[in-house]
Amino acid sequence: MRRILAILLENEAGSLSRIVGLFSQRAFNIESLTVAPTEDPSLSRITIATKGNDKILEQIVKQVNKLIDVIKITDLTERSHVERELLLIKVLAMSDKSRTEVKRITDIFRGAIIDIGKQTYTIELTGDAEKLNAFISTLANETEIIESVRSGCVGIARGEKALRVK
Amino acid sequence: MTKELFSGAELVVKTLSALKVKYLFGYPGGTVLDIYDAIFRQNDVEHILVRHEQAATHMADGFARATGEVGVVLATSGPGATNCITGIATAYMDSIPMVVLSGQVPTGLIGDDAFQETDIVGCSRPIVKHSFNCRKVADIPNTIAKAFYIASTGRPGPVVIELPKDILMPQFTAEFTLNSEINIRSYNPTVKGHHRQIKKAVQAITQAKRLVIYSGGGVIIANAAALLTQLVEKLNAPVTNTLMGLGGVSGLHDNFIGMLGMHGSLEANKAMAHADVILALGARFDDRVTNNVKKFCPNANIVHVDIDPTSISKTINAHIPVVGLVDIVLEQLLTELDEKQFSINEQENQAWWQQIAQWRAVKSVSYEQTDGKIKPQRVIEAMYEATQGDAYVCSDVGQHQMFAAQYYPFAKPRQWINSGGLGTMGFGLPAAMGVKLAFPDSHVICITGDGSIQMNIQELSTCLQYNLPVVIISLNNRSLGMVRQWQDMVYGGRHSSSYMESLPDFVKLAESYGHVGIQINALDELEEKIQQAFAIKNRLVFVDVLVDENEHVYPMQIRTGAIDEMWIKKGVKA
Ligand SMILES: Cc1ncc(C[n+]2csc(CCOP(=O)(O)OP(=O)(O)O)c2C)c(N)n1
Ligand SMILES: [Mg+2]
Numbered sequence: 001m002r003r004i005l006a007i008l009l010e011n012e013a014g015s016l017s018r019i020v021g022l023f024s025q026r027a028f029n030i031e032s033l034t035v036a037p038t039e040d041p042s043l044s045r046i047t048i049a050t051k052g053n054d055k056i057l058e059q060i061v062k063q064v065n066k067l068i069d070v071i072k073i074t075d076l077t078e079r080s081h082v083e084r085e086l087l088l089i090k091v092l093a094m095s096d097k098s099r100t101e102v103k104r105i106t107d108i109f110r111g112a113i114i115d116i117g118k119q120t121y122t123i124e125l126t127g128d129a130e131k132l133n134a135f136i137s138t139l140a141n142e143t144e145i146i147e148s149v150r151s152g153c154v155g156i157a158r159g160e161k162a163l164r165v166k
Numbered sequence: 167m168t169k170e171l172f173s174g175a176e177l178v179v180k181t182l183s184a185l186k187v188k189y190l191f192g193y194p195g196g197t198v199l200d201i202y203d204a205i206f207r208q209n210d211v212e213h214i215l216v217r218h219e220q221a222a223t224h225m226a227d228g229f230a231r232a233t234g235e236v237g238v239v240l241a242t243s244g245p246g247a248t249n250c251i252t253g254i255a256t257a258y259m260d261s262i263p264m265v266v267l268s269g270q271v272p273t274g275l276i277g278d279d280a281f282q283e284t285d286i287v288g289c290s291r292p293i294v295k296h297s298f299n300c301r302k303v304a305d306i307p308n309t310i311a312k313a314f315y316i317a318s319t320g321r322p323g324p325v326v327i328e329l330p331k332d333i334l335m336p337q338f339t340a341e342f343t344l345n346s347e348i349n350i351r352s353y354n355p356t357v358k359g360h361h362r363q364i365k366k367a368v369q370a371i372t373q374a375k376r377l378v379i380y381s382g383g384g385v386i387i388a389n390a391a392a393l394l395t396q397l398v399e400k401l402n403a404p405v406t407n408t409l410m411g412l413g414g415v416s417g418l419h420d421n422f423i424g425m426l427g428m429h430g431s432l433e434a435n436k437a438m439a440h441a442d443v444i445l446a447l448g449a450r451f452d453d454r455v456t457n458n459v460k461k462f463c464p465n466a467n468i469v470h471v472d473i474d475p476t477s478i479s480k481t482i483n484a485h486i487p488v489v490g491l492v493d494i495v496l497e498q499l500l501t502e503l504d505e506k507q508f509s510i511n512e513q514e515n516q517a518w519w520q521q522i523a524q525w526r527a528v529k530s531v532s533y534e535q536t537d538g539k540i541k542p543q544r545v546i547e548a549m550y551e552a553t554q555g556d557a558y559v560c561s562d563v564g565q566h567q568m569f570a571a572q573y574y575p576f577a578k579p580r581q582w583i584n585s586g587g588l589g590t591m592g593f594g595l596p597a598a599m600g601v602k603l604a605f606p607d608s609h610v611i612c613i614t615g616d617g618s619i620q621m622n623i624q625e626l627s628t629c630l631q632y633n634l635p636v637v638i639i640s641l642n643n644r645s646l647g648m649v650r651q652w653q654d655m656v657y658g659g660r661h662s663s664s665y666m667e668s669l670p671d672f673v674k675l676a677e678s679y680g681h682v683g684i685q686i687n688a689l690d691e692l693e694e695k696i697q698q699a700f701a702i703k704n705r706l707v708f709v710d711v712l713v714d715e716n717e718h719v720y721p722m723q724i725r726t727g728a729i730d731e732m733w734i735k736k737g738v739k740a
Contacts, residue, residue: 010352013299014287025292055479062476068296068316071352165351 002031003057004049004076004083004155006163010069011037011044018067019046028052028060032085032152043071043165047154049129074163076155083155086124087132088114089148091139093121098143105142109135120146129153171339174329175200177306178267180342183210184307185314187238189229189603190214191222193249195242196282197269200334214603214632217624219246221596223253224622227262228560228597231583233604234389236263236318243269243331244282248289252590254324255293259587260410261387263322265313266290272332273301287328295323303333304340315348320355321474322387355473359490359498366486367445367469368502374443374467375514376521377403380426383410383586384448384472390493391415391579394447397496400503402515404522406434408449409571410586417575418555423522424531427455428723429568432530432732432740433522435723438463439730440521446470448492451482452587461728471495530721530734531572539714540689542566542641546573548696549611549639557609558583558601560636562594562618565647568719570613592621598636599629609637609700616642616669626679629706637699638676638708643715644669651718656725676708687712 009015016035023030031049038045050060057075064073076083093099093116102121106113111125125135132150139145157163172180178201182190190213194202205213216222219241226237237257241247247268257264271280287297296316300309306329313325332338359367371377379401385394391414398405398421405415406426415422424431426438438444444466449455451470456462459481470477470484471492478487488495533543546569549557555577561567561584576582583601585593598612612619619640629636641647645665653661673683682705686695692711699707724731724739732740 014291014297017288018291021291059476059480066474066476068350068353 001053002049002051002077004047004081004153005060005064006074006076006155007046007048007064007070008038008072008163008165009044009046009067010071011042012069015044015069016046018069019048019064022063022067023048026059026063028056032150034152034154045163047152049153071165072163074157076157079161080158081155082158083128083153084126085129085132085153086126086151087135087148088122088124089136089139090120090122090146092119092144092146094119101142102139105135105138111135169341172342173200173204173336173339174303174306174334175204177303177340177342178310178329178334179204179208179211181307181310181344182238183208184344185311187211187236190238190240191216191225191600192240193219193222193242193246195244195246195269197243197271197331198240198329198334200331200336201240201267213240214628216596216628218622219249220253220592221622221625221628223250223264223266224256224590224593224596225600225603226264227253227257227593228583228600229604230257230262230264230600231597232558232580232601234580236265236314237600239264239266241266241268242282243271243286244284247284247286251289251293252592254290254326256585256588256590256593257324258293258295260383260585261322262324263318264324265310265317266324266326268326268328270328270330273330274332276330287326290326293324294326295321297326297328299328300333301330303338306333306340307342307344311344312348312350316350316353320353356489357491357494359471359488359495361498363486363488364495364498364502367471367488368499368506368508370443370467370469370486371401371445371499372503372506372508376440376442376518377401377445378437378441378443379403379405379445379447380408380438380449381405381411381414381447382408382449384492385411385414386579388448388473388492389579390448390496393493393496393500395419397500400500400508402510404437404519406430406437408452408455408586409584411449412571412582413576413579416577418577423526425571426729427452428457429572429719429721432528432721432730432734433525435730435732436525437522438466439728441466443467443469446472446484447496448472450477450480453481455729456482457723457729457731458726463729528734528740530732530740533717538689540686540692540711542569542643542713542717543573544689544692545639545641545696545711545713546570546613548693549613550574551693552696552700553609553611557581557611558598558605559611559613560584560594560598560601562612562614563589563591563648564615564618565643565651565717565719566613566615566618566641569641591618594618595622595625595636595638599625599634602634602636603632612636612638614638614640615647616640616644616666617646623675626676626681626706630680633704635704635706638706639696639699640672640708640710641713642669642672642710643713643717645715647715648719654718672708672710676706681706681708683708683710685710685712
């Protein structure tokens, strides 16, 4: 089962490498990982999308928690949450027809064309993983994909629930 | 008034002294010469110069295991630091409090592949509890204090601190200030067991018909042996110890049913397999204990007490997990039992003990003196007799280690010192040296083999320099016995690289290092010469005992079987 883990940790040299090292050392899966400082610059927040059964997930959560500079970890997928990922994608858009078609698909998915080259469009889209996948395969049917980059997902719990220090 | 200023190197030594560190085990080199200079100019902290940095880590480790204090190591950058890796991993696997101070190239050169630059924090990351890259002179005291705190609290473990050369040099100075309290917002290990879990645990224990207490290294680390014994007696429960937990309850206690696991006693493994409740205390269901996890004790309700939540339900699912320090949880359990005015069900308890008596009667831990050859087991018995059971026994890794664990009953915790988790050959001698330093008036034995002893033999030189008269007893079977045993059992007797054709003359070797060497090659002189070795005071004695090279360690679990499926002796199943 796919899980999204949110981790709050000290924003210090080496803390990210400890997390990444832990996952590879214990053969835990990382589907995606994002990291950035929070509004409090002494803290970083990592979101990891991973796969595993309940037993593996329990170990992942405990092992991450055991790292000295981790303050908190939570499994967002346990409760209702919001999940977003950013996609930047460059596609071939040469003919009028393909330009119109790419524009139309982008509108339907509520994306935005953010750059135009002589023969290309660069599009930005946010959404959950499923939406991004659907967008990419729809585009692929219409034109050639030249390059794409995904941020990996970030997530936050719905309602009052929050991941913060105390 | 202006405050006094110190160099980084001086701050290192001042901090160690403030933390009451008596010994620092290390080896000098370019990046730490300022620290060595600072050591030279004071008398609080004594530096022990080893002959190889690996030995420094094992010495610090042995010191820590025997005393419960943090062992401290100092090494230079690059090769000095990488030589520490095996010792750090050894301490990590057995949860030993250790702080390793490693030099590093000057800050400005980090990342340039400078001379003797190694990313030691990166290299050691998977085998430390935590590590620090110290980058400012003023940070040195509190970084070291934090490292000590982390190393010694919760589940103990090694902590590495990397100190670049420039912040140690006299050009940069800072005041010496140590925070009176250490506060790490992201590190607050649980101490007390949750009261609801304690209630559940007591309920399970008191309703058990066939209870077994399975105790591990956590009981030793937490100094909980007396409390464990109290609980064992209150419940009249059978108790088994892991290899790391020997001495947690006296090996001579009536309720002790032996070590469990791969080379454990039949009664211990049988009792585990037939238990309806297993109370695991500071043990981690290691694969050398459980054998095939799929067949592990299917009928047992498992209560698992451990300070480390990751140990709980990692390999074996716990029905009642209790996270907390073993000593505190034991107190909680005892109090709860008193409050419940618990008394044991005599009938059920008797029936359980009768069953265990039948397994005990097999005498699975025994050997036959068939010919005139010296059996390794007999050497351990002679060693026990000569020391009247009152010695620190520090072991290397192999058959000799298992024989020592089986045939030397440990009456007290911290008496048995071995690398159980990593199984590091070469651990025994330096560990024994660390123990001897801490307890110069006690018998300290290094039990070893012809293979293991050669992995840190150079430390015989350190023993002379610092007058560390340990007694080395080498069960010399002219082979890597444990490897050979597996080759006999699993690889059709093909002894691929498991025997040694070019052993040194260990007696002469010991003598050339300035020690006493004794060789024993006849059974009828065994006892006398062992006695003689222990009678020599103030000299290191190396006893080279030529033992039967064909002896195997039994009993032994049958691979892929259940915990209690065992070979009792060659070709005989339980
Ligand atoms: C550093 C290291 N390398 C290899 C091994 C694998 N190993 C385990 S026991 C053993 C043989 C040990 O030989 P010896 O010290 O003579 O002890 P014996 O088994 O003969 O009593 C070996 C090679 C190990 N445990 N540690
Ligand atoms: Mg040998």
